[in-house]
């Protein structure tokens with residue numbers, strides 16, 4: 438089994454963590470909300486005021502096209518000031534939770550711009566990942582008892598994010614997030630060839646209000662062999678009906694990603710940006726308590742180049758393995 442973790446870990450020391458929190462507090466004073474248009478217009482500039490050493494490290498990681506994720510540890514979460522983990526993402530939140538939104542957006546601004554979907558959590562830019570009663574066995578991030586299958590975030594769309602940013606506020610059982618990269622050179626040549634061709638369909642996952650788009654065919658594997666780019670979802674990707682070779686190739690890469698999947702448990706204060714090109718991600722099953730202490734992540738999708746992710750300006754999906 439190949440377990441090739443390439444998570445770039447950046448640990449804030451106490452002074453850096455305090456500086457980052459002070460900056461977020463200033464922003465929270467000045468702006469109405471962490472996803473207000475006024476803050477979004479300024480955040481990339483304000484983020485220059487984050488402490489220089491971790492900022493430099495994030496920037497180096499940004500240019501590493503084989504990384505699996507960038508992790509910034511040690512952000513200050515005042516659990517005593519945080520409201521109970523909400524029962525639903527629509528529930529109102531405390532000032533401490535509001536502050537966490539600013540912190541996440543500031544780190545995210547070092548990698549790009551936040552994007553959102555009108556079809557997901559009512560178009561919110563800052564979303565919440567928390568267990569919702571009644572969703573335990575579903576295939577969305579508010580599930581718990583059922584494993585959240587690995588996926589490229591929003592694999593159905595050519596406008597999907599380059600990074601999925603997650604800020605862990607609570608994770609009492611250290612329930613792992615999962616990550617896996619592909620290894621094209623370990624696949625038979627015919628399968629690799631098929632996977633780079635436009636012979637696959639990915640439907641939107643259930644986190645989106647359905648029928649927003651008709652799936653288009655595309656490849657599931659592109660980019661250079663040593664930093665392969667994935668566009669694949671364990672539950673939502675299929676070969677074009679009748680294409681038996683594509684189906685067999687898809688089974689092989691499903692098996693490889695299953696075997697390569699590794700656990701990465703977030704702790705409170707961890708901000709992770711999962712590279713949505715190089716790795717798929719998911720989450721192990723857990724038992725939600727619904728006692729106000731449950732696992733709670735804040736989430737944002739980040740586009741490295743906002744202009745490229747606008748409809749009409751497609752990302753380069755057809756680059757071949759080479």
Ligand SMILES: O=C(O)CCC(=O)C(=O)O
Pocket residue numbers: 566578585590601613614615718719720734736
């Ligand atoms: O809960 C997690 O660790 C990951 C959830 C997830 O896949 C997502 O928020 O996109």
Ligand SMILES: [Fe+2]
Pocket residue numbers: 588589590601718719
């Ligand atoms: Fe996800």
